[in-house]
Amino acid sequence: MPVTTEKKADPVVNNSAPTPAPPTPQLELRDIHKEFNGVTVLKDVSVQVAHGEVVAFIGPSGAGKSTLLRCVNYLEVPSSGELLLEGKPAVAVASKPTRQELIALRRQVGMVFQGFNLFPHLSVLRNVALPQERVLGRSKAEAETRAMELLERVGLANKADARPTRCSGGQQQRIAIARALALDPSVMLFDEPTSALDPELGGEVLAVMQELASIGMTMLVVTHEMSFARRVSNRTVFMADGAIVEQGPPEQVFGAPQHQRTQRFLEAVLER
Ligand code: ADP
Ligand code: MG
Numbered sequence: 001m002p003v004t005t006e007k008k009a010d011p012v013v014n015n016s017a018p019t020p021a022p023p024t025p026q027l028e029l030r031d032i033h034k035e036f037n038g039v040t041v042l043k044d045v046s047v048q049v050a051h052g053e054v055v056a057f058i059g060p061s062g063a064g065k066s067t068l069l070r071c072v073n074y075l076e077v078p079s080s081g082e083l084l085l086e087g088k089p090a091v092a093v094a095s096k097p098t099r100q101e102l103i104a105l106r107r108q109v110g111m112v113f114q115g116f117n118l119f120p121h122l123s124v125l126r127n128v129a130l131p132q133e134r135v136l137g138r139s140k141a142e143a144e145t146r147a148m149e150l151l152e153r154v155g156l157a158n159k160a161d162a163r164p165t166r167c168s169g170g171q172q173q174r175i176a177i178a179r180a181l182a183l184d185p186s187v188m189l190f191d192e193p194t195s196a197l198d199p200e201l202g203g204e205v206l207a208v209m210q211e212l213a214s215i216g217m218t219m220l221v222v223t224h225e226m227s228f229a230r231r232v233s234n235r236t237v238f239m240a241d242g243a244i245v246e247q248g249p250p251e252q253v254f255g256a257p258q259h260q261r262t263q264r265f266l267e268a269v270l271e272r
Helices: 065-072 099-108 124-136 140-153 169-181 199-214 226-232 250-255 260-271
Strands: 027-036 039-049 054-058 080-085 109-112 187-191 218-222 235-240 243-248
Touching: 027 065, 039 065, 039 243, 054 065, 054 226, 065 080, 065 187, 065 218, 080 099, 099 109, 099 124, 109 169, 124 140, 124 169, 140 169, 169 199, 199 218, 199 226, 218 226, 226 250, 226 260, 235 250, 235 260, 243 250, 243 260
Parallel strands: 054 218, 054 235, 109 187, 187 218
Antiparallel strands: 027 039, 027 080, 235 243
16 A cells, blocks of 8 residues: 555544455354243353354353244243344334334244254145245245255155155155245244264264355254364354353364363363
């Protein structure tokens, strides 16, 4: 950059190009506090998630990971704090979501749980199509076309006509992922999606998640799969006792944890 004489007089002026404002996070949790019957389980937790970011949440049982994730789609209403999507509050009065706000929020934020919660009396295809018809008002034909696309993506097109009970646990979880994706969410939440599965079946679910991450889906993943967190997340957040203890790139959190609490946790889980 050429040196200008004009601005030289003022030592405070920074002559380099102005720093662009940081991009608005796609999702932000601001000071989320949660109590159950007077017992605090989240202590003013704040998290910002950028577009396309994959954030893994790790930590001991009871740390508040699931509760935090559930606050993101208001399955739990925070006792205080705010949830912002694209910089705007998702809920006008954070402690009192309206029905419309909940519907809008859950269209944007898909969730996959440990249990699959598929309808046993419906075919795999109908399990993925029905929510689209109910929530998005898609026609049956439209919904089933989209369902087939997604079943193909998770490698289960050949199970479309089967009942979920004829599918393995890993297949059922992949159907649950397809069902969530069918509503075209912009953020996906995963709460220990493989913890009910044998390692081999868990692996096929993790592969689908990794594929989703690679195509740029914004994901918040609570997981006990340390190798997955390390390999796939852009950021790993370690939580204990209702708070974030530390966070950073996975190579830092796993390779050089700063806090004793993190070190103790990682030693315990990685030794297993
Ligand atoms: P994690 O997912 O990290 O294991 P949770 O978010 O499930 O932790 O739980 C954090 C704490 O909140 C735990 O002490 C748990 O017992 C408590 N908790 C979670 N959900 C409820 C609830 N619905 N009612 C009362 N206590 C709850
Ligand atoms: Mg949990």
